[in-house]
Amino acid sequence: MLEDRTTASPTAPTVPSATPATHATPAPTAATAPGSETPWPTAYPSGYAVVDVETTGLSRDDRIISAAVYRLDARGEVEDHWYTLVNPQRDPGPVWIHGLTSDKLADAPLFADIAEEFATRLADRVLVAHNAVFDWSMIAREYARAERTAPVRQRLCTIALSKELGLPLPNHKLESLAAHFGVVQRQAHHALDDARVLAEAFRPSLRAAASDGVRLPLLECRPLTEWSDGGARIGRQGGPATGSSTSSFSAYSSYQSGSWRPSRKRPACPFPNPGRWEDGKPLKQGMRVAFSGDTSVDRELLEDRAFEAGLHIATSVSRLTSLLVTNDPDSGTSKTTKARAYGTPVIDEAAFGQLLQDVAPAETPAGTPGER
DNA sequence: GAAGACAGGGATAAGCGCGA
DNA sequence: TCGCGCTTATCCCTGTCTTC
Numbered sequence: 001m002l003e004d005r006t007t008a009s010p011t012a013p014t015v016p017s018a019t020p021a022t023h024a025t026p027a028p029t030a031a032t033a034p035g036s037e038t039p040w041p042t043a044y045p046s047g048y049a050v051v052d053v054e055t056t057g058l059s060r061d062d063r064i065i066s067a068a069v070y071r072l073d074a075r076g077e078v079e080d081h082w083y084t085l086v087n088p089q090r091d092p093g094p095v096w097i098h099g100l101t102s103d104k105l106a107d108a109p110l111f112a113d114i115a116e117e118f119a120t121r122l123a124d125r126v127l128v129a130h131n132a133v134f135d136w137s138m139i140a141r142e143y144a145r146a147e148r149t150a151p152v153r154q155r156l157c158t159i160a161l162s163k164e165l166g167l168p169l170p171n172h173k174l175e176s177l178a179a180h181f182g183v184v185q186r187q188a189h190h191a192l193d194d195a196r197v198l199a200e201a202f203r204p205s206l207r208a209a210a211s212d213g214v215r216l217p218l219l220e221c222r223p224l225t226e227w228s229d230g231g232a233r234i235g236r237q238g239g240p241a242t243g244s245s246t247s248s249f250s251a252y253s254s255y256q257s258g259s260w261r262p263s264r265k266r267p268a269c270p271f272p273n274p275g276r277w278e279d280g281k282p283l284k285q286g287m288r289v290a291f292s293g294d295t296s297v298d299r300e301l302l303e304d305r306a307f308e309a310g311l312h313i314a315t316s317v318s319r320l321t322s323l324l325v326t327n328d329p330d331s332g333t334s335k336t337t338k339a340r341a342y343g344t345p346v347i348d349e350a351a352f353g354q355l356l357q358d359v360a361p362a363e364t365p366a367g368t369p370g371e372r
Numbered sequence: 373g374a375a376g377a378c379a380g381g382g383a384t385a386a387g388c389g390c391g392a
Numbered sequence: 393t394c395g396c397g398c399t400t401a402t403c404c405c406t407g408t409c410t411t412c
Contacts (some may be wrong), residue, residue, distance in 0.1 A: 053412095054412070055411085055412055056412080057374080057375075057411095057412060058374070058375045058376065058410095058411060058412055062375095062412080093412065094373085094374090094412055097411095097412055098412070130410080130411085131409085131410045131411060133377085133410095134376090134410075134411050134412090135411090138411095159409090159410075171408090171409070171410090172409065172410075173409080173410075174410090174411095189411095189412075288401095
């Protein structure tokens with residue numbers, strides 16, 4: 001259904017009028033898949049689900065009101081697409097943006113009603129979205145409300161991919177990415193058209209990445225239930241092996257139970273800094289850990305887990321920083337740049353998660369077991 | 373217009389070493 | 393002990409960027 005940007009587009013998709021009914025349309029089969037002669041990295045995913053959702057707002061308690069999915073094969077060719085409205089059971093939010101009024105959504109299915117079909121569209125594919133952390137968060141929360149789990153294990157943000165490719169964009173808005181690849185937006189902020197535009201822009205991006213040998217910025221997606229339970233799980237296991245039950249730790253642990261919490265200050269780490277982390281060795285309590293860039297687990301929860309394990313959360317990198325955690329060490333952020341300058345060890349989120357499971361106790365002076 | 377996340381930069385505080 | 397200078401961490405504000 002996607003137009004080939006190299007040709008006229010008499011078959012360009014018609015953005016459907018808002019209708020409560022969901023629909024799925026198989027894509028025409030390409031006689032010769034363009035780019036099929038290109039050697040393809042074997043490590044690349046076998047399929048993608050390009051997703052766009054419209055929501056009642058941007059907050060954690062906002063709801064999805066429409067969703068669209070373009071399923072693509074390994075090389076970015078469209079297999080089919082799907083679109084649905086969703087009744088959010090509340091006011092639709094910024095109608096002047098998405099145009100979906102309460103009347104239009106009144107007869108739409110609830111998210112729980114479309115969760116199964118949505119899951120079918122997402123299953124066993126990498127979720128692709130523009131500013132993917134936003135779409136993924138919304139989707140994950142909807143599934144959590146429906147007491148289900150979204151069948152998504154990895155996501156790919158097209159903003160991150162365009163940065164990896166070094167595309168000469170004036171900014172990283174979807175419209176700029178579309179314009180770069182000559183993709184015409186017909187109805188911005190309509191989930192189906194935005195997903196179509198993104199799918200069209202993603203295909204050449206994917207091919208460019210494949211031909212240039214660029215790694216794809218894939219991030220792990222964890223169900224909301226795991227996000228909520230993770231920090232507490234570490235605490236229940238005893239977390240820091242010794243001396244971890246300081247008053248601040250206890251107060252903090254009890255405070256952080258539950259799924260979503262407001263932002264707040266974290267108590268100071270009670271352990272001295274044992275120095276830098278060394279490859280092949282465990283983390284030690286008191287190590288100063290800094291984070292940079294997007295993470296698959298909610299950043300605050302990731303920091304909570306580190307704190308509960310007895311690590312110090314640093315907001316910047318210095319010579320004393322024990323470790324920098326980032327999924328994109330080549331991102332060029334101030335933290336990664338400083339870490340490189342200081343020779344600070346850098347690991348990715350997955351490796352950090354492994355290390356968190358076995359944090360060595362702090363080396364406290366004799367007779368002063370980590371109490372404050 | 374609002375929300376959220378991130379980064380950068382300036383101001384400030386704290387820690388440390390050194391010398392008087 | 394005190395003052396000084398340096399380094400580092402932290403806080404706060406601002407700007408950027410995305411989304412709706």
